[in-house]
Amino acid sequence: MSPSVPITDPGPNPATGIDPWPTLANAYANSAITSHGDCAILNASLSAIYMNSWNMWAAQVVGGYPHDATPPQPPPAWVTFVDDPSGDPTQGYTRIKIGSAPICALPPTPAGPPVPPTPPPNNVDIGNNIPVSGQPSHFWQVGPMDTWPVGKYTPPNAKSADGTVGAFLRLGAAVGSGWYEL
Numbered sequence: 001m002s003p004s005v006p007i008t009d010p011g012p013n014p015a016t017g018i019d020p021w022p023t024l025a026n027a028y029a030n031s032a033i034t035s036h037g038d039c040a041i042l043n044a045s046l047s048a049i050y051m052n053s054w055n056m057w058a059a060q061v062v063g064g065y066p067h068d069a070t071p072p073q074p075p076p077a078w079v080t081f082v083d084d085p086s087g088d089p090t091q092g093y094t095r096i097k098i099g100s101a102p103i104c105a106l107p108p109t110p111a112g113p114p115v116p117p118t119p120p121p122n123n124v125d126i127g128n129n130i131p132v133s134g135q136p137s138h139f140w141q142v143g144p145m146d147t148w149p150v151g152k153y154t155p156p157n158a159k160s161a162d163g164t165v166g167a168f169l170r171l172g173a174a175v176g177s178g179w180y181e182l
Helices: 024-063
Strands: 076-083 093-102 126-129 139-142 169-171 179-181
Touching: 024 076, 024 093
Parallel strands: none
Antiparallel strands: 076 093, 126 139, 139 179, 169 179
């Protein structure tokens, strides 16, 4: 009767590179193969987590929301090392630990939103008519660049965004920017 176990080393598996033959050299080599594969998986996950947190920070910068002044820093990457006191890389098991080098370079900081220009003092910016029950009224919106004083009439040739010309009275409000009355 012939033995069912091979008598010679069949060599490493072509798909994984792992050699199942029970020798110490194969055990060292197999630990290196699996540790490098595990390290790559951990680093890919760590990189994805870091880039997600950096993208959330960058979105706050671009959107003009309050955010930390310093971006999140890249965490250290996972590395493999040979656990052998003699220092011979072929004479020990390969393991994983957190290294000292960052997982990636810090991405460039995005530019924030553009800062709107500051309107000059006493600038008249009259918006569109404010309709009442669908009909035009005697009141107009205040434009975003308006700095005309409350309670003061505009020059007689002031023009609104919808084309109405006249002397408008700037009215204030407890809430909001107020309105103009023709």
